[in-house]
Each structure stands twice: as structure tokens, then as C-alpha cells.
Amino acid sequence: MARTVFILSTAPLRRRGSQPQQSSFLRFSSTSHHPSSKMSFSGILNEADITAALASCQAADSFDYKTFFCQTGLKSKSHDQVKKVFEIIDQDRSGFVEEDELKLFLQNFCTSARALTDAETKSFLAAGDSDGDGKIGVDEFQALVKC
Numbered sequence: 001m002a003r004t005v006f007i008l009s010t011a012p013l014r015r016r017g018s019q020p021q022q023s024s025f026l027r028f029s030s031t032s033h034h035p036s037s038k039m040s041f042s043g044i045l046n047e048a049d050i051t052a053a054l055a056s057c058q059a060a061d062s063f064d065y066k067t068f069f070c071q072t073g074l075k076s077k078s079h080d081q082v083k084k085v086f087e088i089i090d091q092d093r094s095g096f097v098e099e100d101e102l103k104l105f106l107q108n109f110c111t112s113a114r115a116l117t118d119a120e121t122k123s124f125l126a127a128g129d130s131d132g133d134g135k136i137g138v139d140e141f142q143a144l145v146k147c
């Protein structure tokens with residue numbers, strides 16, 4: 001009886017053991033996007049500026065996109081550079097930054113950064129979404145960064 005229990009309990013363990021392979025494959029495909037994004041960021045933005053910008057919005061509900069774009073230096077970047085940053089933030093490459101991507105906005109700059117609160121996400125989206133489609137397009141992002 002005890003043996004049966006043992007066998008029964010190893011079955012899910014084995015199944016669980018095969019899962020990391022799947023998820024590490026998934027992780028591989030998502031990290032293959034991330035390191036390149038980090039590289040693109042480091043080519044565009046200064047690491048110390050990013051660190052300072054993230055430090056100043058550590059507390060929940062303290063995120064201010066204008067301050068953030070100033071501190072990271074993004075505000076003064078070229079059209080092409082801002083476009084590259086947009087493409088990184090548009091994680092699923094849909095051509096738009098949707099609300100869920102906006103919520104994880106800070107994590108593009110540092111993977112350990114916090115997610116934005118719902119209030120921050122909504123006001124960030126409202127500030128950028130000038131055509132009211134509920135997401136931010138590249139042109140809207142360009143305007144938002146410069147404002």
C-alpha cells in the first residue's frame with residue numbers, strides 16, 4: 001500500500017520534472033528577446049540614468065512618465081532611437097503597447113523593477129493614447145516621450 005502511494009506520488013513528480021524543459025524552452029525564446037533588448041537599451045540610454053530614474057519611482061504610485069523620460073534621457077533621443085525603445089516595450093511586437101505591456105513598462109529597463117500600479121498604468125495610457133483606442137502606437141509614444 002505504501003509502495004502504491006510512493007509510485008503514485010512519483011508520477012506527478014516525473015511529470016513535473018519534464019515541465020522545466022518546456023518552460024526553459026519558453027524562457028529561452030523570451031530571453032532571446034530580452035538580452036537583445038538590453039543591448040539596444042544600453043546603446044541608446046545610459047545605465048546610470050536608468051538606475052537613477054528607476055530609483056526615483058520605486059514607491060508605488062510615484063511613477064511619473066515625464067520625469068522618467070527626462071531622467072532616462074529618452075526625451076532627448078532621436079526619432080529612430082525612441083522607435084527602437086518602443087519596439088522593446090512592445091513585447092509581443094503587435095505594433096502597439098497595450099495596457100498589460102504598459103503595466104510592465106519599468107521591467108524593460110530592469111527585470112527586477114516593479115510593475116506599475118493600476119492607477120499609474122491607466123494614467124500613463126490615458127496620457128499616451130490620443131486616439132482613444134486603448135493602446136499606444138509608435139507615433140503616440142513619440143509624442144508622449146517628447147511632451
Ligand SMILES: [Ca+2]
Nearest residue numbers: 094096097098
Ligand atoms: Ca503590444
